[in-house]
Every structure is written in C-alpha cells, then in structure tokens.
Amino acid sequence: MKPSNMATLVVANHPNAFIDPFAIEAALNVKLTRTVRADWTKHWLVRWFTQAVGAVPLASKASNKAAFTALTQTLNAGKAVILFPEGESHNRRTLKPFKKGAAYLAKQYIESTGHPIRVVKVALYYEDKSKLNTNVWVDVVGESIYTDANFNVCQETKQWREEINTALPSFKNTKEKQYHNWLLRTLYSINPKALTGLKVPQSDHSKSQITLLHHWLDKAPINLSTLNMTKRSNWRYIVDSTTQLAILGLGLPLFLLGFVLNSAAIFIHYGLVKWQSHAEDKWASNAFVLGLVVYPVFWLGLLIATNPGVLITTVITGLYANFYAQTSTSRLRDLRTYFGCLFQPQSCADIRNTAKVSLNLHSIGTVKTES
Secondary structure: OOOOOOEEEEEEOOOOOOHHHHHHHHHHOOOEEOEEEHHHHHOHHHHHHHHHHOOEEEOOHHHOHHHHHHHHHHHHOOOEEEEOOOOOOOOOOOOOOOOOHHHHHHHHHHHHHOOOEEEEEEEEEEOOOOOOOOOEEEEEEEEEEEOOOOOOHHHHHHHHHHHHHHHOOOOOOHHHHHHHHHHHHHHHHHOHHHOOOOOOOOOHHHHHHHHHHHHHHHHOOOOHHHHOOOOOOHHHHHHHHHHHHHHHHHHHHHHHHHHHHOHHHHHHHHHHHHHHOOOHHHHHHHHHHHHHHHHHHHHHHHHHHOOHHHHHHHHHHHHHHHHHHHHHHHHHHHHHHHHHHHHOHHHHHHHHHHHHHHOOHHHOOOOOOOO
8 A cells, every 4th residue: 555645544354353454554564543343342351452552442323423533533633544344253255245334434534624535445365364373465456535525425335345355266165265375375475576466367278277286286295485486506405405404403492392381371372262262253363362461471470480580481482482383384395395306306397387387477577487
C-alpha cells in the first residue's frame, strides 16, 4: 500500500480472529487502528489485550455512535483504520455477507470533515491457520477514493466483498489446497516480487508443467529456493551443507535444554489454548494471546523462586528452542537438496530447467536463466 496523507480505511476478510490485523499491518507496513467485537471484551483476557493494542469495540449499529465518532477522529488525525465487514472470524470456504458499517464510516467521515477518504481492499489467506508460524498471504486487491458522501452504501459494500472474494483462491478439496499452498511458497521463496496475486495459473499448459514440477519436488524431496535457479559450484554446496549440519547438530542440546527448562510453561500454555479454542480459527489467536501471559508469568515466578542466572538461561534457551523447532524442518530439506545437487547433479539440472519453464521464470528480471 502506497503511503498517503489521505484518511485511509482498510477493509479485509476475516479468517483468523486477532491475528488478522497484525498480519495486514506487517504486510502494508503501516500502523493500523484496530476494531473488535464488543461482546468479545466481556472476557477479561480479551479486554486486557484489546486495551493494550488500542482497539475500538464495535457492537450493533444502534450502539456504535461513540465508536464511530472515535474512528472518525482517528481518520481525521491521519491514522489508518482497519475494519472486517464480515463481522466475525470463520472457517467457511466463501466470505460471509459484508455488513455496511465500514461504508457508513466512510460516509460519516466525508460528511463530518468534508475531506476525501481512501478505502483499501485486502484479501487475506492463511496456509494453515490452526498452526503457529504458518504462511500468510496479504494481497492488496485495490484502492478506491471517495470524495462525495452520496455514494450507495449497499452497492459499494457488495462491490468490496466481490473484489476481495474474487482475489481469494477457491478449492474443491484438501489436496487442491495443499497444491496451491506449495505453489505460493515456491514462487515467493524464489522471488517475492514475482508473486502478484493468489491465483494459480489457469492455462492447461501451465497447469500441466507445474503439476509435473510439483510431483518431482515431492518425490525428491527438493527445496526449489535452495536449489537456486543458477548453477553453483560443488564447493558451495559442501560449505552450505556443512553449515546446516553444524547448526542442527550443535543446536540440538540447546534446544533440548530450552524445552526441559520451559516444559512446565509449554504444557500449561498448550492446555489453556486447547481449553479456550473451541474452533480452528481461534487456535492461533489464543496461542498468541495466552503466550503473552503464560511465559512472562512463568519466568517471573522462576525469578522469585530461584535467581537471575536461572531466569536468563531459561529465557534464552526457551527462545532458541522455539526458533530451532520452527526452522529444523526447512534445514533438513535444505540438506537433502544440497546432497542431491552434489550426488545427482543431472536430476537437479532437469528440475531447475523444468522450474524455469513451468513457473515462467524467464520473465522475472531478478532470476537469471542458464544459457
């Protein structure tokens, strides 16, 4: 999203509760004023969290006058506001009907200030929102600038929903979704700038080429971004594989130590998340929010019961254990790729050439093709 001095309202689909505004904020690189369903703030933990991040509670239309006034003032101060017109997070394959609150807010802003407002439409998609550290794709579908408050609220709301819904991928089954997720990861890992949308190529030729590539990499198993699109020397592969082996081997004792020292907090955290999460879309959100409370409280208790040395060791090894667990799978896949390039260079060359054709990499400026 391009920076602008104009009042900015961001509207998006809402697949993952509290995580969504953070994902969009990080992707757009802009500070967003959040909103939250008023009934959610009845829970003390949610209420504390929403107050901490400065979220504005929204209820039914009749009782939202104060909230809309606060949001209008926020927009007038040059800050961006995010709204989720679906009204609630869900697991449906298609979007719920959009509520008209976002359009009414834009209308009220123009009427009260006389200034134009920019509406940025965003499509949000998670690879697997039930898991922490999952891939998330944020696609800015388009921007609209409203200078006149006489626009049709119902019509614009439906148009926003249609634009966002069109940008989101649709799947017939789980296998198709897994295939699509793989393609997104592959394209982005090779060149983030090459990924301009969330859709899979639709032509029969492109789909057949990508399907072939997918099967090859799945059988190998090969990490396409590690394979690289330009051939490297064997010495480079040897150095890289040695580095990964050293990180995995030397880091394992530290990982185990961190897990053991923090095991009480880990099991308490897992138990609380499981108890609070009654739906898949709440798991990652609850894990994030509860983690902000469980681990600091555990470490504070550890400081009181022991000494600063034990606390520092527990915190550092715990953070490293989390990092090690999140990256070990990709490191193992990288190792298999390096060994494949060393001992089966022709197979890797075939995969590299197929990747260039199937993903159309010859048209991507930052990725060089072999002659």
